[in-house]
Amino acid sequence: MNCKDIKELIFEYLDGGLDSENIRRFDDHLSSCEECRVELAGVKSLWMKLDDIEMEQPSENLKKNFDNMVNAYTLGVSGTRTPWYEAFSNWLEAWWPKRSFTQFAATIAVLIIGIVTGLSINESAESKREIGQMQRDMDNLQQVVMTSLLNESSAVDRISGLTKTNQLENVDGQFYSTLLLLLNSDSNINVRLAAVNALANFADNGYVRHELVKSLDLQSSPLIQISLIDLLASIKEPDSSSTLVRLINDPGINEHVKTRAKTALKEFI
Amino acid sequence: MKQDNEIMLSVKEGDIQKLGKLFDRHSKRLYNYFRLQVRSRSKSEDLVQNVFYNILRYRHTYKDGASFTAWMYTIARNEKINHFKKNNFPEGKIDPELSDEKSNNPENDLEHKTDIYHLNMALERIPADSRELLILSKFTELPYSQIAKITGCTTGTVKVRIYRALKKLKGEFVKISGA
Numbered sequence: 001m002n003c004k005d006i007k008e009l010i011f012e013y014l015d016g017g018l019d020s021e022n023i024r025r026f027d028d029h030l031s032s033c034e035e036c037r038v039e040l041a042g043v044k045s046l047w048m049k050l051d052d053i054e055m056e057q058p059s060e061n062l063k064k065n066f067d068n069m070v071n072a073y074t075l076g077v078s079g080t081r082t083p084w085y086e087a088f089s090n091w092l093e094a095w096w097p098k099r100s101f102t103q104f105a106a107t108i109a110v111l112i113i114g115i116v117t118g119l120s121i122n123e124s125a126e127s128k129r130e131i132g133q134m135q136r137d138m139d140n141l142q143q144v145v146m147t148s149l150l151n152e153s154s155a156v157d158r159i160s161g162l163t164k165t166n167q168l169e170n171v172d173g174q175f176y177s178t179l180l181l182l183l184n185s186d187s188n189i190n191v192r193l194a195a196v197n198a199l200a201n202f203a204d205n206g207y208v209r210h211e212l213v214k215s216l217d218l219q220s221s222p223l224i225q226i227s228l229i230d231l232l233a234s235i236k237e238p239d240s241s242s243t244l245v246r247l248i249n250d251p252g253i254n255e256h257v258k259t260r261a262k263t264a265l266k267e268f269i
Numbered sequence: 270m271k272q273d274n275e276i277m278l279s280v281k282e283g284d285i286q287k288l289g290k291l292f293d294r295h296s297k298r299l300y301n302y303f304r305l306q307v308r309s310r311s312k313s314e315d316l317v318q319n320v321f322y323n324i325l326r327y328r329h330t331y332k333d334g335a336s337f338t339a340w341m342y343t344i345a346r347n348e349k350i351n352h353f354k355k356n357n358f359p360e361g362k363i364d365p366e367l368s369d370e371k372s373n374n375p376e377n378d379l380e381h382k383t384d385i386y387h388l389n390m391a392l393e394r395i396p397a398d399s400r401e402l403l404i405l406s407k408f409t410e411l412p413y414s415q416i417a418k419i420t421g422c423t424t425g426t427v428k429v430r431i432y433r434a435l436k437k438l439k440g441e442f443v444k445i446s447g448a
Contacts, residue, residue, distance in 0.1 A: 001357045011432035015413075043432065046439050050407045052385050053392075058300040066292050066321060074285050075327050187319055220311045 001029040006036045014044055061218060070183040072178070146178050155188040162194040165203045176202060180211050184218055192219075196227045203235045213240045216247070222254040229257070233264035241265060273337035281328045291337065292321055298409055299345060305392065305404050306349060316352060320345045339415040342405070346419060349401075385447070390439035399434035406431055 001009075012018050013026050030037050058251055149161040165179065179202075183195035202208045211234075214226045225247070232240040244261045247253050273294070279287045296317055303313035307339060323344050392400055398420075405416045406427075417424045 007432070008429060011428045011435075015428065017428070042439055043435050046435055046442065049384065049388060050403065053305075053388060054385075055297060055301045055408065056296060056304060056310075058314055059310070059316065062296060062300065062317060063292075065314075065318055066296070067289070069318060069322055070285060070288060070325075073322075185318070187322065229314060
C-alpha cells in the first residue's frame with residue numbers, strides 16, 4: 001500500500017470495514033510512514049469529537065403541531081368518504097350548457113319555471129320546507145368548506161376556502177376546531193393569516209376567543225402574532241392580558257410584536 | 270428497522286394514528302439533521318412537520334421491505350433542498366440573520382465547551398454536501414449503504430467522501446481554533 005491507497009481506505013479502516021489482509025497491509029504502511037500516522041490520528045480524533053456535538057431536544061410545540069396535523073388529516077380523510085355533494089355537483093355540471101347564449105336562455109327558463117311553480121304552491125307549507133332546506137344547505141356548505149380546507153393541497157385553495165367561511169352561520173365546534181387547526185399547524189403563513197381573519201368572524205364565541213389566546217402562545221411568526229394581538233385587542237379579550245405580558249417580557253420576541261402587545265395591553269388597563 | 274417497516278405499512282393501510290410511534294422514534298434525530306444544516310430551531314421544527322405531512326400524503330408510495338429511515342431521510346433531504354431554494358439562499362452558506370442559534374456563543378453560555386463551539390463553526394463553513402454527509406453518518410444511525418442510496422452513490426464512495434469531508438472540517442477547525 002502507498003500513501004494514496006491509505007487515504008482511500010482510511011475511513012474504512014477507522015470504521016472497522018477492512019478485512020484482515022488489508023488491515024495488515026494498512027498497519028504495515030503506517031509503521032513506516034509518519035505522515036500517514038499523523039493523518040490517521042487527526043481524522044480519528046475529529047471523527048470522535050463529532051460525537052460531542054449534542055443532539056438537541058425539539059420544543060414541545062413540535063409534538064403538539066404534529067398531533068394537530070394528524071388529527072386534521074384524519075378528519076380530512078374521513079370527510080372524503082361521503083362526498084355525495086361533489087358527485088351531485090359534477091352531475092349538474094355535465095348537464096349545464098357550455099355556450100353562454102344557451103346558458104342565459106336556460107337561466108331565464110329556470111327562473112320562469114321557478115316563479116310559476118312558486119306561485120302555485122301553498123305558501124305556508126313551502127316556507128316551512130324552505131327553512132328546513134336552507135338549514136340543510138347551510139350544513140352542507142359547512143361540510144363542503146371544511147372538507148376543502150382540510151383536503152386542498154394548494155395553499156391558494158385553502159385560503160380561498162377560508163374566505164368562504166364568512167358566509168356561514170350556526171357552525172358547530174368541529175368547524176371551529178378545523179379553523180384553529182389551520183391557524184396552529186398549517187405550514188403556509190398566508191393560510192395561517194387567512195385563518196386569523198376567518199376566526200375574527202366567530203370571535204363572539206367563547207371557545208374561539210379562548211383558543212385564540214392560547215394560539216398566541218404557540219405562534220412563532222411575528223406577522224401572525226401581530227394579527228392575533230390586533231384581533232384580541234379589537235374584541236377586547238381580557239384573558240389575553242397575561243399572554244401579552246409574557247410576550248412583552250420574552251427576550252426572544254420581535255420588537256414590533258412587543259410594541260403592538262404593549263399598545264394592546266393599554267386597552268385592558 | 271423491521272418494526273418501523275411494519276408500523277409504516279399499517280399507516281399506509283389507513284391506520285394514520287400509528288404515525289405517532291414513528292414520530293416519537295425519529296423526530297429528535299430528524300430535527301437535529303435539519304438544525305445542524307438550517308441553523309434555525311423554529312425552521313427545523315417546521316421542516317420536521319413537513320416531512321411527516323409528506324409521509325402521510327405519499328404513504329401509498331412506501332414499499333414493503335424498504336428501509337423506513339432511508340425513505341424518511343430522502344423526503345427530508347428534498348425538504349431541505351426546497352427550503353434553501355425557496356429562501357433563495359445558497360445551501361453552502363448559513364445566513365447569520367436567519368440563524369437563531371446565537372445562544373451557542375460561549376460568551377453567552379459559560380458552560381459550553383469552546384471546542385464544540387469551534388467544531389460547530391467549522392461545520393458551518395464546509396461545503397453543504399460535506400456537512401450533510403457528516404451529519405447523516407454521525408447523527409442519523411443510518412448504515413453507509415443507506416446513506417449511499419439517499420445521496421445516490423456507492424457505499425465505497427460514501428466512505429471516501431466522508432473522509433474528504435472530515436479533512437475539510439479539520440482544515441476549518443484548525444483555522445478557527447488555532448489548534
